[in-house]
Every structure is written in structure tokens, then in C-alpha cells.
Amino acid sequence: MLLDLFDAAPPTADDFYSAAFLAALLKPNRETPTLVSGSAGKAAVKRFNVYRNNVTVSLIDALAAVYPAVQRITGVEFFRAMARFHIRETPPSSPLLFEYGRDFPAFIERYEYAQGMPWLADTARIERAWLDAYHAADAPTLGAAALASTPAERIEDLVLTPQPAARLVRSRYAAVTIFAANRGSEPVEAIDASQAEDALITRPEFDVVVRRLAPGHAEFLSTLWAGRPLGQAAAAALEAHPDFEIGMGLATLIESGACASAQLGDPS
Amino acid sequence: MMRDVTANPEREASEPRFPAHPIAGLAGTSFKPQHLKAILAGAKPLGFLEVHAENYMGAGGPPHRALEAVRRDHPLSLHGVCMSIGAPQALDKAHLARFADLVRRYEPALVSEHLAWSTHDRVFYNDLLPLPYTEATLRAVSDHIEEVQEAIGRPLLLENPSTYVLFRESTMSETDFIRAIAARTGCGLLLDVNNVFVSATNHGFSPLVYLADFPLGAVGEIHLAGHAEQSDDEGEPLLIDSHDRPVSDAVWKLFEKVIERAGPTPTLIEWDSEIPEWPRLAAEAAAAQDILERAGAVWMRAHAA
Numbered sequence: 001m002l003l004d005l006f007d008a009a010p011p012t013a014d015d016f017y018s019a020a021f022l023a024a025l026l027k028p029n030r031e032t033p034t035l036v037s038g039s040a041g042k043a044a045v046k047r048f049n050v051y052r053n054n055v056t057v058s059l060i061d062a063l064a065a066v067y068p069a070v071q072r073i074t075g076v077e078f079f080r081a082m083a084r085f086h087i088r089e090t091p092p093s094s095p096l097l098f099e100y101g102r103d104f105p106a107f108i109e110r111y112e113y114a115q116g117m118p119w120l121a122d123t124a125r126i127e128r129a130w131l132d133a134y135h136a137a138d139a140p141t142l143g144a145a146a147l148a149s150t151p152a153e154r155i156e157d158l159v160l161t162p163q164p165a166a167r168l169v170r171s172r173y174a175a176v177t178i179f180a181a182n183r184g185s186e187p188v189e190a191i192d193a194s195q196a197e198d199a200l201i202t203r204p205e206f207d208v209v210v211r212r213l214a215p216g217h218a219e220f221l222s223t224l225w226a227g228r229p230l231g232q233a234a235a236a237a238l239e240a241h242p243d244f245e246i247g248m249g250l251a252t253l254i255e256s257g258a259c260a261s262a263q264l265g266d267p268s
Numbered sequence: 269m270m271r272d273v274t275a276n277p278e279r280e281a282s283e284p285r286f287p288a289h290p291i292a293g294l295a296g297t298s299f300k301p302q303h304l305k306a307i308l309a310g311a312k313p314l315g316f317l318e319v320h321a322e323n324y325m326g327a328g329g330p331p332h333r334a335l336e337a338v339r340r341d342h343p344l345s346l347h348g349v350c351m352s353i354g355a356p357q358a359l360d361k362a363h364l365a366r367f368a369d370l371v372r373r374y375e376p377a378l379v380s381e382h383l384a385w386s387t388h389d390r391v392f393y394n395d396l397l398p399l400p401y402t403e404a405t406l407r408a409v410s411d412h413i414e415e416v417q418e419a420i421g422r423p424l425l426l427e428n429p430s431t432y433v434l435f436r437e438s439t440m441s442e443t444d445f446i447r448a449i450a451a452r453t454g455c456g457l458l459l460d461v462n463n464v465f466v467s468a469t470n471h472g473f474s475p476l477v478y479l480a481d482f483p484l485g486a487v488g489e490i491h492l493a494g495h496a497e498q499s500d501d502e503g504e505p506l507l508i509d510s511h512d513r514p515v516s517d518a519v520w521k522l523f524e525k526v527i528e529r530a531g532p533t534p535t536l537i538e539w540d541s542e543i544p545e546w547p548r549l550a551a552e553a554a555a556a557q558d559i560l561e562r563a564g565a566v567w568m569r570a571h572a573a
Contacts, residue, residue, distance in 0.1 A: 017400050017435065018356055018388045025393070035400075036433035039471040043501035047432040047470070050498075050508060054395040062394065092392040095350030095363055096325050135326030164327070206330050 025052055026088060059087040062097040063104060067127050069182035070108070070120060082111055098135055102128060119173030119193045126179040126210060129167040129201040133208045136165035141204050141257035147250065150264060156231030160224050160259040165203035168218055168225075172196050176212040204257030216244030217252055224253075229265070291316050291343035291377040293532035293564065295556035297549050298539050304334050306546035307342075314550065315557065316377065318345035318536050324374075325366045335374065345378035345489065345536065346370060350392065353412045353426070354399040355385035368419040378489050378534060380425035380458045381416065383409065383446065400435030401445040406452075413453040425456040425488045430463035430495075430509035432470055442467070443481040450486045457483065460491035461523045462515065462538075466507040470500075475522055484530040492523055492556060493538040511540040514552060520559070527563035531571070535560060 017035060024030035032048040063083040064071050071079040086107045092100040105124040108114050114121075141163055150158060169175065176197040181188045198218035201210050213221075220237035224230065237244040253259055294315030299307075307314065317338050324331050338344070348367055351359065371379055384396035399405050416424050428446060440448075450457055459482060468475035494513035500506040515523075515537065527533065537552040 017405075017437070018385060018397075021397065022388055022393070035436055036398075037436055038500060038502075039434055039473075044433050046498070046501050046506060050432040050506070051395060051397060055393050058394045092394065093390050095352075095360070095387065095392045095394075096322055097394065098323075098326060133329075135329050135331070138328035138332075165329075203329065206333060 021051075024048070025055060026091075028052065056084065056087065059092065059100075060084060062092075063087070063101050066098070066101045066131055067104065067124055069127055069179050070124050072182045073117070073120065073123065073178070074114070078113070082108070082114065085111070098131055104128070119171065119175055119178055122169060122171035122173055122175035123178050123182070125169045125171075126175055126199050126201065127183075129169055129199070130208050130210060133165040133167060133201045133203045136203060139164050139260045141202075142254065142259040142262055144254050146262045147254070150262070154264060156229060156234070157265055158230045159227060159263045159265060160230065160253070161261050161263075162225040163202060163204075163257055163260040165201070165208070166221075166225075166256075166258045167201040168213075168222055169199040169201065170196075170218055171198070175199065176210065179210060200252075200256055200258060202256045202258050209256065211252075211256060213252070214244075214248065216241030217249055220244065220246075220249045221253065221258060224259070286339050286375050288375070289316075289341075289343040289377065291345070291534045293534070293560055294343065295535045295537070295553045295560055296343070296345065297537050297553045299335075299338060300539075300543050301331075301334055302543065303546045303549070304337070307338055311546055311550060314342065315553065316343035316345055316534060316536075318347050318378075318538075321346050321348045321367055321370050322350050324370055339374050339376075343534075344374055344376040345380065345534070346374065346376040348379075348381040349396070350386055350394075351381045351412075351416065352385045352387040353381055353416070354383055354397075354405070354409055355387060356405070356408055357388065359412055359415055360387060364416065364419050367416070368421075371420045371422070378425060379420060379422065380427055380489060382427045382429060383449075384429050396429060398429060398431045398433060398435070401438040401440045401442060403439070406440075406445060406448055410449055410452045413449065413455050417453065417455065423454060423456050425458040426450070427458035427460050427491065428463050428467075428482075430460070430466035430470075430507075432506065432508075434471060441481070443478060443483075447483045450483055455486075456488035457486045458489045458491060459484070459487045459526065459533075460493070461526060462491065462493040462495055462519050463509060465516070465519050465522060466495050466509050469505055469507045476525070479522065479526060484526070487530055487533055490523065490526065490533050490535040491538050492519060492535060492552075495519075511538050512542040515555075520555070523556070524559050524563045527560060528566045528570075531567040532560045532564035 020033045020035050024033045032045050036044045038044050038047055060080050060083040086104055090103045105121045108124055109121040174191055174193045174195045174197050176199045177191050198213040199210055200213050216237035219240040220233050223233035223236040234246045296316030296318055299317040299319050324335055382396050385399060386393050386395060413424060464475045464478050468478055492515045493511045494515055496508040496510040498506045498508055535556045537556060539549055
């Protein structure tokens with residue numbers, strides 16, 4: 001059952017017009033509020049419906065702009081119906097629409113008609129991370145020189161800070177492949193969705209890059225980003241995946257621009 | 269003790285400062301990212317560019333790079349869409365702070381917002397919703413505008429709305445309401461001529477009478493846009509402020525009359541959906557520029573006499 005956040009508190013004298021206007025705005029079955037009219041005794045049913053339509057359509061469009069791959073996968077009609085349910089349950093709480101839809105992946109996970117696409121929510125999480133990376137603060141990325149200038153015996157003590165745009169999305173499904181295949185307009189070939197995939201999303205300069213990580217790299221990066229030194233991050237990655245190679249891990253980290261800076265603690 | 273071994277230490281964040289490009293008497297267009305290439309390539313004609321403030325309220329990334337690039341070479345108009353000045357509730361302080369930050373960062377030639385509301389009880393409705401015109405709403409809107417002007421340290425231009433309904437409780441006309449706001453707050457006005465035409469058609473009044481009543485002396489910017497046509501419950505035209513097509517002939521004619529009376533005023537072609545290729549948008553702005561010069565000359569002669 002859907003919560004209905006559009007059921008506003010009872011109007012007070014001071015906010016009567018906005019509360020009364022909204023009481024009917026997102027409820028197509030409600031009558032046109034009596035506080036509005038057309039001119040010279042004209043009715044206001046179609047007139048009020050212009051506002052209803054503007055609000056609903058513009059918010060569905062906002063979700064479609066954040067989640068183009070999800071829309072391509074589900075088809076426009078399915079997407080718009082799903083989005084309509086979501087905006088009624090979780091309308092935007094900020095005027096910044098590029099922030100909207102943060103709860104949409106979790107909604108997709110629960111959405112009755114999307115149960116046959118268990119990988120759809122993670123595909124949406126990658127799209128949400130893509131837009132967050134796009135708008136993230138500008139910051140330098142860690143270059144190979146920072147590692148090269150560190151004495152070999154101290155490398156494991158390096159603490160790396162994440163680049164503001166960098167994000168990880170871990171999926172039990174082939175969400176990275178599905179995302180990549182559906183962000184463009186080229187035909188999509190059959191994908192084995194059952195393969196677990198980890199996505200690293202970065203924006204080293206101006207372009208957002210989504211890459212699929214090799215096994216162990218997600219543990220490596222998430223441990224680093226939690227503020228643990230490089231040696232501990234490598235150990236965590238090896239524990240999860242004995243094949244993990246720290247050289248590959250560092251190469252991916254530098255190439256992707258996943259980190260902003262490196263610090264070396266004094267030996268204790 | 270931690271030692272920074274980053275090879276490329278964080279560059280000093282230097283505040284970008286921009287040239288003060290004059291905007292007087294120019295026509296301009298909405299700035300859309302898909303036109304950035306054409307604009308950077310020096311496509312002509314071009315006067316000023318206007319952006320929706322909210323699209324540049326992210327922390328960083330490509331939107332700010334694009335805006336910095338166009339701001340360097342062109343006058344900029346910053347147009348807020350979501351301040352919800354017409355709501356009875358208090359303004360969103362965080363949003364106001366973000367708006368003021370953009371004004372400081374980009375030093376726009378013009379700063380404007382709408383006589384409308386969009387937020388209630390922390391829910392954002394993403395539309396420019398209408399308000400009744402009463403003594404109570406006049407007080408609330410005036411307080412909100414003073415708060416915005418305090419935050420940005422300069423006058424705001426307030427835009428007249430296009431509306432589809434009237435409020436039974438309204439006790440004054442829209443032009444009386446707007447004139448009183450300008451007088452109380454010292455704000456300027458953004459006259460959207462398409463909005464005048466849309467509302468006039470929807471509510472059965474004469475756009476010429478509205479314009480005769482409008483305090484043109486306070487107008488610092490004009491908007492022109494296209495509208496769509498539907499029908500109301502009685503089967504008569506109901507115009508929708510859609511910003512998705514060229515400016516209508518009727519609106520061009522009203523615009524020319526406004527310029528003859530008000531003199532050359534920065535004028536924007538707004539086009540926000542079904543966005544055309546740059547040359548088509550630029551041609552609309554060139555048509556506005558022609559009228560600014562032709563009707564502006566009429567105004568000059570009248571004022572020289």
C-alpha cells in the first residue's frame with residue numbers, strides 16, 4: 001500500500017489557498033477546489049487540470065531524465081506508470097530536480113510489476129550515481145607520481161581520500177553491462193543478467209566514466225575510502241578474492257581517478 | 269602527523285571574476301547546453317544568455333564549466349524558477365543561500381524570479397502555481413522579496429505569471445498587485461509579454477489594457493515565448509505557457525507597442541522544451557533585436573521631442 005504524502009495537514013487561515021489548491025492537485029478524482037474559477041462565471045475543471053498535468057508530467061519527466069536506461073529497458077509506458085506511483089509516494093523535497101529520485105531504485109525493488117527484472121534497481125543505482133558524479137565538486141585526481149614518490153616500504157601506510165565524484169555500486173546482477181547497453185540507442189544484445197558486477201563511477205575531468213571492476217577491486221576501494229591504509233585495503237581485497245593483485249588495483253585506482261589525494265602517516 | 273604526498277596538490281580555488289558586459293537594449297536567448305558548441309564557436313547574432321538558476325546549483329562539474337565559458341564572453345541573466353516567493357510559508361533558507369551564492373559567483377547583469385509558488389510543507393511541486401491577490405498575500409510576497417533582495421544585495425526583477433484560474437478571494441487586479449509590490453519593495457519587474465497574452469486570453473481581458481496599467485517604468489527585462497492552445501470547459505481557447513515553439517504574431521505586436529512606450533529593454537526569447545537548433549533560436553532573438561531597434565527609435569524620437 002502506498003503512503004500518501006500529498007495528504008497535507010489541515011489548512012490554517014494563513015496558508016488556506018496553497019493547502020486547498022494542493023488538496024486536489026495530485027488527486028485526479030478530487031473535485032476542482034472551490035477557491036478557484038474561470039472568469040465571468042466560467043468553470044475551472046479543465047483549467048485546474050492544466051496544473052495537475054504540469055506537476056505530474058514534469059516530475060515524471062524529471063525521473064525519466066535521471067533514469068534513461070531504466071526507461072529504455074521498461075519502455076516508456078511502463079516507466080511512466082511506475083514513475084507516477086513513485087512521485088505520489090515520494091514527491092521531491094528539494095527544488096533541485098537533479099537531486100530527485102534518490103529513493104527510486106528502492107521503489108523499483110518493491111514495485112510489483114518490476115519483480116521480473118530483479119537487476120533493474122541496481123541499473124537505476126548506477127544511473128543515480130552517474131548523475132551525482134556529474135554534479136559532484138571539482139577536485140584533482142591522484143596521479144601515479146604520488147605513489148612513485150613514496151618509498152616502497154611505506155606504500156602500505158598510504159591513506160587515500162576519495163575523489164568527490166567517485167562512487168561504487170555493487171550488484172548481484174550484471175548491472176554494469178545492462179547499464180552500458182541501455183544508456184545509448186544502439187541495439188542491445190542478449191545479456192546474462194545473473195553475473196554479479198561491481199561498478200566504479202568516476203569523473204576524472206568533465207566526463208563521467210562507469211567501469212566494471214575486476215573481483216576484489218570493490219573491497220579494495222571501499223576499504224581505502226573508509227580511511228584505512230593501503231596495506232589493509234589490499235588485505236581485505238585478498239580475503240574476498242585470493243586472485244586480487246594489488247598492482248592491478250592501484251593501476252585501476254590511478255587510471256579511473258577514484259582518489260583525490262594521498263597522505264602518509266608517520267611510522268608508529 | 270600526516271604528510272601530503274599528492275603530486276598535484278589542490279590548486280588554489282580562485283574566485284572567477286568576469287567582465288561587466290553591458291546588456292542594455294539587447295535581445296538574448298535561453299542558454300541550453302546543446303547550444304554550447306555553437307555559442308563558443310562565435311555564432312551570431314547573440315546578445316545575452318539567460319539560465320535557470322537551479323540548473324547550476326550543483327557543487328561542480330560540466331554545468332559550471334559551461335556557464336563560466338559563456339559568462340566570460342556574454343552578458344548573463346540569472347532566472348530563478350523555484351524560490352516559491354508567492355507561497356504563504358517562509359522561504360527555504362538553504363535555497364536562498366544557494367541563489368545568493370550564484371549571484372556572487374557569476375555576477376549576472378540581471379536577476380529575476382516569479383510571482384508564483386511551488387513549495388508547500390517541504391514538498392516541491394515543480395510548477396509555477398498561482399496565488400490570490402489580497403492584502404495578506406501582498407504582505408507575504410513583499411516580505412519574501414525583501415528577504416531575497418537582502419540576501420543578494422541588489423534588486424530582484426519579479427515576473428508576472430501566466431495563469432489558468434482566478435481566485436474568488438482576490439481583491440485587487442494583478443497589475444495593482446504588482447505595482448504595489450514594486451512600490452513597497454523597490455524591486456524591478458520582468459514583463460513577460462507572452463504571459464500577458466496567455467492570461468488575457470484565458471481570463472477574457474484585453475492585453476492592451478493590462479499593459480497600459482502595468483508599471484512599465486519598473487521593467488528591467490522582457491520575456492517572449494511561444495504558447496500552445498487547448499480549450500476550456502466552455503470550449504473557448506485556453507492558452508498554455510509552453511515555451512516550446514516560436515513567439516506568436518500577436519505577442520510580437522504587443523512587444524513592439526511595449527518597446528515604443530518603454531524604450532529598448534533587454535528582451536529574452538524563452539524556449540525550454542522541443543528546443544530547436546541554434547540558428548532557429550538565434551533567428552527569433554534577431555527578430556526581437558530588430559524590433560528593439562525599430563520601436564526603440566520611435567521611443568527615442570518621442571523622448572527627444
